[in-house]
Amino acid sequence: MTTSADITTMTRDQLAADLRGELIGPSDPGYDAARAVYNGMIDRHPAAIARCRDVADIITCVRFGREHGIELAVRGGGHNAGGLGVADDALVIDLSLLRSTTVDPENRMVRADAGCTWGDVDHATGAFGMATPSGFLSSTGVAGLTLGGGIGYLTRRFGLTVDNLLSADVVLADGRLVTASWAAHSDLFWALRGGGGNFGIVASFTFRCHDIGEGGTVIAGPVFYDLDDVGEVMRWYRALIPTLPEELSGWIGLLTVPPAPPFPERLWGRKVCGIVWCYTGPHDRAEAMLEPIKTFGSPLLVGLQPMPFSVLQAAFDPLYPAGLQQYWRADFFTEISDAAIEVHRRHGRLLPTGLSTMHLYPIDGAAARVAGDATAFAYRDGGWAGIIVGVDPDPANAGLITKWTRDYWRELHPTSAGGAYVNFLMDEGQDRVKAAYRGNYDRLAQIKGRYDPGNVFHLNQNIRPPAHPDGSQPPR
Numbered sequence: 001m002t003t004s005a006d007i008t009t010m011t012r013d014q015l016a017a018d019l020r021g022e023l024i025g026p027s028d029p030g031y032d033a034a035r036a037v038y039n040g041m042i043d044r045h046p047a048a049i050a051r052c053r054d055v056a057d058i059i060t061c062v063r064f065g066r067e068h069g070i071e072l073a074v075r076g077g078g079h080n081a082g083g084l085g086v087a088d089d090a091l092v093i094d095l096s097l098l099r100s101t102t103v104d105p106e107n108r109m110v111r112a113d114a115g116c117t118w119g120d121v122d123h124a125t126g127a128f129g130m131a132t133p134s135g136f137l138s139s140t141g142v143a144g145l146t147l148g149g150g151i152g153y154l155t156r157r158f159g160l161t162v163d164n165l166l167s168a169d170v171v172l173a174d175g176r177l178v179t180a181s182w183a184a185h186s187d188l189f190w191a192l193r194g195g196g197g198n199f200g201i202v203a204s205f206t207f208r209c210h211d212i213g214e215g216g217t218v219i220a221g222p223v224f225y226d227l228d229d230v231g232e233v234m235r236w237y238r239a240l241i242p243t244l245p246e247e248l249s250g251w252i253g254l255l256t257v258p259p260a261p262p263f264p265e266r267l268w269g270r271k272v273c274g275i276v277w278c279y280t281g282p283h284d285r286a287e288a289m290l291e292p293i294k295t296f297g298s299p300l301l302v303g304l305q306p307m308p309f310s311v312l313q314a315a316f317d318p319l320y321p322a323g324l325q326q327y328w329r330a331d332f333f334t335e336i337s338d339a340a341i342e343v344h345r346r347h348g349r350l351l352p353t354g355l356s357t358m359h360l361y362p363i364d365g366a367a368a369r370v371a372g373d374a375t376a377f378a379y380r381d382g383g384w385a386g387i388i389v390g391v392d393p394d395p396a397n398a399g400l401i402t403k404w405t406r407d408y409w410r411e412l413h414p415t416s417a418g419g420a421y422v423n424f425l426m427d428e429g430q431d432r433v434k435a436a437y438r439g440n441y442d443r444l445a446q447i448k449g450r451y452d453p454g455n456v457f458h459l460n461q462n463i464r465p466p467a468h469p470d471g472s473q474p475p476r
């Protein structure tokens with residue numbers, strides 16, 4: 001592989017001249033800001049960062065990387081916990097300047113460029129009272145989240161983000177641009193819906209949108225319970241969720257109440273079990289629908305209120321700004337077993353810092369009605385995607401949050417379905433990538449062999465193409 005010295009001295013000027021966007025190298029003043037990603041634990045030094053202005057820039061970078069043997073890292077929102085959008089000595093294809101959106105309200109569709117965050121899309125569609133299913137935060141990148149599957153508040157009602165993907169414009173490893181959809185390159189379209197960044201660089205996505213709430217206003221917010229009640233609350237929640245209408249969803253977690261408004265001062269800093277609910281149906285049915293969840297047990301706080309969907313999506317953004325130390329471990333769960341609840345009860349008490357947390361996100365309803373082999377996203381058994389996340393601003397606490405996360409995960413993992421959501425993985429090895437895809441892995445590998453036989457796009461949760469007939473293996 002070419003080193004960063006090679007790219008700066010021999011070829012940088014050539015690439016810079018071919019780009020509309022800026023090329024930032026190690027000696028440029030903006031280099032440190034440009035190489036930083038969301039997770040403050042990641043400290044990598046790419047050979048250069050190409051801030052692409054258009055699809056032609058993406059194509060130029062792909063061809064350049066191949067010609068000069070330089071590894072390519074692709075950055076959408078830069079949010080990935082494992083820092084997959086940046087790599088040492090690589091050329092980073094940074095899409096963050098490509099942020100336009102176009103809404104077609106008549107046909108209920110939105111087209112989003114690959115550098116958009118979900119905040120950009122929610123803003124665009126919210127103006128029409130619509131949304132497309134995304135996640136639980138607005139600062140996450142559209143590209144990475146979509147390509148891994150996309151789990152969020154609207155999953156129960158409208159499916160995963162990939163279940164609402166209509167088409168994607170993709171720059172392939174050989175530099176060609178194709179549009180993948182049901183009608184064209186349907187194998188590629190299947191693989192893009194969960195297979196991550198393995199198959200090409202998506203320049204833009206087109207999604208189906210849905211009317212939500214009333215004019216885009218939903219009823220949402222948290223309900224908190226004392227940590228001593230975690231067993232009772234989790235047993236009630238696991239039985240309740242499958243019985244609820246799909247307009248109502250809620251993820252459950254263990255967290256520390258942030259020491260700031262709008263939370264009441266009496267709860268600041270208290271460790272709690274919380275459920276964040278979102279009701280997207282007609283408001284005249286809301287009271288009846290929400291009554292059981294407001295009155296169960298002995299809640300410390302019932303914070304449900306009407307709000308635009310975009311406000312709900314952005315509610316946790318200020319708590320989790322870019323640059324925090326983050327250490328993640330994840331799994332899928334088909335049930336929240338009594339054994340799992342006992343593990344949650346114990347490790348919830350040990351939350352090591354105010355921002356460290358555990359979440360369980362339901363993947364049922366509309367998402368579970370899609371067959372496990374209909375898209376690359378395999379875990380559609382009506383369970384939950386779980387994450388344990390150690391978080392703190394201070395790098396000195398990196399060891400503490402890492403240890404808590406690993407200890408918790410080690411005890412919880414035996415209660416899981418085996419694999420984890422690919423977008424919640426850090427660098428955990430090939431077996432974990434395979435487990436994320438269950439029986440879909442081999443089909444993904446075949447499609448990888450068709451579209452990227454040389455594994456040009458390998459700085460991701462890598463699906464390896466089949467070995468070349470001569471026995472040689474592509475990189476990594």
Ligand SMILES: Cc1cc2nc3c(=O)[nH]c(=O)nc-3n(C[C@H](O)[C@H](O)[C@H](O)COP(=O)(O)OP(=O)(O)OC[C@H]3O[C@@H](n4cnc5c(N)ncnc54)[C@H](O)[C@@H]3O)c2cc1C
Nearest residue numbers: 076077078079080085135136141143144145151197202460
């Ligand atoms: C705080 C936080 C909250 C999250 N919440 C949710 C959630 O609610 N729901 C959910 O489903 N996920 C969630 N995630 C996980 C999220 O989906 C992944 O981190 C995802 O990778 C982020 O996408 P990105 O574009 O920001 O990432 P990046 O770091 O830019 O990229 C991640 C990966 O995607 C590839 N990639 C990026 N753009 C492209 C492209 N245009 N074409 C091809 N490959 C590309 C990259 O090469 C890399 O491998 C969350 C993550 C964080 C850190």
